[in-house]
Amino acid sequence: MRFVSWNVNWIRAWIKKWTFFEYLNKENPDIIWLQEVKAKFNQLESENIEEIKKLWYEIYWNEAQRPWYSWTAVLTKINPLNVFNGIDVEKLDLNHLKIDEVIENNHEWRVLTLEFEKYFFITVYTPNSKPDLSRQSYRVVWDEVFLKYLKYLEEKKWVIVCWDLNVAHKEIDLANPKANMTTLKKPWNAWFTDSERSSMNDYLNAWFIDTFRYFYPDKENIYSWWSNFGWARSRNVWWRIDYFLISEILKNDLKDAFIQDKVLWSDHSPVGIEIF
Numbered sequence: 668m669r670f671v672s673w674n675v676n677w678i679r680a681w682i683k684k685w686t687f688f689e690y691l692n693k694e695n696p697d698i699i700w701l702q703e704v705k706a707k708f709n710q711l712e713s714e715n716i717e718e719i720k721k722l723w724y725e726i727y728w729n730e731a732q733r734p735w736y737s738w739t740a741v742l743t744k745i746n747p748l749n750v751f752n753g754i755d756v757e758k759l760d761l762n763h764l765k766i767d768e769v770i771e772n773n774h775e776w777r778v779l780t781l782e783f784e785k786y787f788f789i790t791v792y793t794p795n796s797k798p799d800l801s802r803q804s805y806r807v808v809w810d811e812v813f814l815k816y817l818k819y820l821e822e823k824k825w826v827i828v829c830w831d832l833n834v835a836h837k838e839i840d841l842a843n844p845k846a847n848m849t850t851l852k853k854p855w856n857a858w859f860t861d862s863e864r865s866s867m868n869d870y871l872n873a874w875f876i877d878t879f880r881y882f883y884p885d886k887e888n889i890y891s892w893w894s895n896f897g898w899a900r901s902r903n904v905w906w907r908i909d910y911f912l913i914s915e916i917l918k919n920d921l922k923d924a925f926i927q928d929k930v931l932w933s934d935h936s937p938v939g940i941e942i943f
Contacts, residue, residue, distance in 0.1 A: 668697045668698075668745075668941065668942050669694070669695070669696045669697050669939065669940075669941050670696060670697060670698050670699075670700075670788075670827070670829070670911070670939055670940050670941075670942070671694065671696040671698070671699040671700070671937050671938070671939040672699075672700045672702070672790060672829030672830065672831075672909060672911060672937065672938050672939065673699065673700070673701055673702070673909075673933065673935065673936075673937040673938070674701075674702040674703050674792070674831040674892075674909060674933060674934075674935035675687070675701050675702070675703060675704060675932075675933050675935075676703050676705070676933040676934055676935065677703070677704070677705040677706070678701060678704040678705070678706055678740070679705075679706050679710065679711070681932050681933070682711070682712075682715050684932075686932050687932075688718055688719075688722075690930065690932075690937075691719075691722055691724075691742075692722070694937075696939065697743070697744050697745055698741060698742070698743040698744065698745060698788065699724075699741070699742050699743075700739070700740075700741050700779075700788075700790035700829050701739060701740045701741065701742075701790075702739050702790065702791075702792040702830070702831045703738070703739075703792060703831070704728075704738045704739065704740045705738060706738070707728070707730050707738075708726070708728035708730065708740075719742060723744050724742035724743060724744055725742070725743050725744075725746065726740070726741075726742055727740065727741045727743070727747075727750050727779065727781070728740045729752045729753075729778075729779040739777065739778070739779045739790050739791070739792055740779070741779060741781060741790060743781065745783065747781040747782055747783055747788075748782045748783060748784065749781070749782040750779075750780070750781055750782075751779075751780040751781075751782070752778070752779060752780075753777075753778055754778050754812065754813070754816050756812060756816075758819065759812065759815045759816060759819055760815065777791050777792045777793070777794070778790070778791045778813070778816075779791075780820070782824070783824075785824060785825065786824050786825040786826060786827055786914075786917070787820045787821075787823075787824050787825075787826050787827070788827045788828075788829075789817070789820070789826065789827070789828040789829075789830075790828070790829050790830060791813065791828065791830040791831075792830065792831050793806075793809065793810075793813075793830055793831060793832050793833045793834075794806050794809050794833070795833050795857070795858075796833065796857045796858070796860065796863060797857060798857050799857075800855045800857060800860070803855075803857075803860065803862060803863075806833075806862075806863065806866075807862060807866065810866035810869065810870075811866075811869075814866075814869055814870060814873060817870075817873075817875070818873060821914055825913070825914040825916060825917050826875070826912075826913065826914045827911070827912075827913050827914075827917070827940075828875075828911070828912050828913075829909075829910065829911045829912075829938070830909070830910060831892075831908060831909050831935065832867065832908055832909065832910050833858055833863070833908055834858050834859070834863040834864060834866070834867055834908060835847075835858055835859050835864075835906045835907055835908055836864055836867045836868075836877070836907075837864075839885070839886075839887055840890070840906065840907040840908075841859060841890070841905070841906040841907065842888075842890065842904050842905050842906070843904060844859070847859040849861045858906065858908060859906075870912060871912075874914065874915040875912040875913065875914065875915065876912060876913050876914075876915055876917075876918055877910060877911075877912060878910075878911040878912065878913055878921060878924040878940050879907075879910070879911070879924040879925075879926060879938070881918065881921065881924065882921075882923060882924050883924070889907070889926050889928055890905030890906050890907045890926070890928060890936075891905075891906070891907050891908060891909040891926050891928065891935055891936045891938055892905065892906050892907075892908050892909065892934060892935045892936070893905045893906070893934060894934075905928075907926070909926075909935055909936070909938045910938065911924060911938060911939065911940045913940075917942070920942045920943050921940060921941075921942055921943075922940075922941040922942055922943055923940065923941045924938075924939070924940045924941075925938065925939050925940075925941075926938045927939070
């Protein structure tokens with residue numbers, strides 16, 4: 668089976684240009700998870716919905732209250748047992764002074780979970796710390812809550828999660844690590860702060876596997892996102908901030924992991940895995 672995750676950054680633009688359907692026809696993923704779709708389901712043209720269904724996909728949409736925000740969606744050829752929007756934090760064992768903030772902001776609806784026979788499959792658009800780090804404290808709480816959510820699900824079934832994580836984990840995961848490194852004189856650079864990278868370590872220490880690095884631990888110069896500013900794409904100033912993580916026990920089911928960095932319609936490239 669072939670699974671793809673893609674931050675499409677406004678899906679209606681790619682549907683209008685028909686490039687989205689070209690991708691689906693060529694790649695034929697069993698499931699494709701989408702972040703930042705920036706459209707409500709009822710904003711899609713009926714003929715576009717029919718075209719998706721002709722390709723044997725069922726559509727699940729996760730709409731936020733805030734327009735043009737962090738909505739997620741999934742097209743799947745495999746029928747789920749259940750579909751869950753957001754995080755039901757009341758079921759988690761949480762003890763944090765700022766947890767009310769997470770509950771209050773759960774209307775952002777960043778998380779979409781599908782339950783299948785053997786595993787839970789989740790996509791998420793992780794909160795961005797913002798360039799001035801004005802939202803980093805919220806990001807820290809978010810990572811703590813989301814990890815507990817994954818472990819809560821893992822008590823029932825194995826977990827596969829794909830996301831725009833908004834962090835480059837290691838120096839190999841961005842083109843200019845030294846320029847973005849946290850120092851005493853510059854205690855920040857969003858998406859590569861010590862705090863964000865530490866949160867990524869927490870996921871891996873909790874027995875989740877970064878599938879791309881599992882197959883390609885030392886592979887350089889392959890990334891999934893570039894900034895729209897400063898001619899970053901033409902200068903190859905890229906970052907790897909899109910991931911597939913899986914429960915450790917599923918590693919023997921992995922066939923491959925990939926980043927399609929030549930697919931340039933969005934400011935993100937599709938990433939994916941193949942499993943037996």
